[in-house]
Structure formats: C-alpha cells, structure tokens
Amino acid sequence: MFDVLKPEKQNGTAILYILSDGWKSRAALTMSTESYKQFADKDYTVLVITHCSQPRYKVSEIIGEVQRTIRFIRFNADKYRIDSDRLGVEGHSAGGS
Numbered sequence: 562m563f564d565v566l567k568p569e570k571q572n573g574t575a576i577l578y579i580l581s582d583g584w585k586s587r588a589a590l591t592m593s594t595e596s597y598k599q600f601a602d603k604d605y606t607v608l609v610i611t612h613c614s615q616p617r618y619k620v621s622e623i624i625g626e627v628q629r630t631i632r633f634i635r636f637n638a639d640k641y642r643i644d645s646d647r648l649g650v651e652g653h654s655a656g657g658s
Contacts, residue, residue, distance in 0.1 A: 612626045
C-alpha cells in the first residue's frame with residue numbers, strides 16, 4: 562500500500578519513502594510532513610510505502626510485499642507521471658536510509 566504525494570510541478574523523479582522502523586510500519590498520516598517536504602519542495606513525487614508488520618508477518622514476507630509494491634509502481638509509472646528509471650529510496654532503520 563502507498564500514498565502518492567505530488568508536488569505542484571513534478572520533475573519525473575520519485576522518492577519511495579518506506580515507512581518502517583524495526584520492520585514495523587505505520588499509517589502515512591502519522592508521519593510528519595517534514596519527513597518528505599524536502600523532496601516535494603524540489604519537485605520530486607513522493608510515494609509513501611506502508612507495509613505489513615512484525616510480529617504478525619515475517620521479515621521475508623515484508624520484503625516481498627515492498628518488492629511487489631515497487632514493481633507495481635514501476636509498471637504504472639506513467640500513471641503517476643514519473644520515470645521508472647528515476648526512483649530513489651528513503652526511510653529509516655528497516656525502511657532503508
């Protein structure tokens with residue numbers, strides 16, 4: 562699952578912001594806008610990815626879900642007005658900073 566945050570003027574590059582800390586995710590609404598504002602201010606599209614969490618899911622299941630989400634984003638890049646070859650990843654802890 563992910564939320565799409567489009568700046569007023571998109572530059573075609575996207576930041577995949579993975580909400581994860583210790584393999585536990587949370588709703589995008591709980592995230593401070595300061596976490597992604599720096600990217601949106603530079604015209605990056607931000608896709609905030611939330612995933613299933615421990616202890617209900619194993620780490621391998623979480624990784625698989627994130628990989629499927631990224632494949633979905635790449636496949637639908639035109640829909641989000643981004644270049645599938647221009648994706649960056651940001652996050653904290655298990656989210657990948």
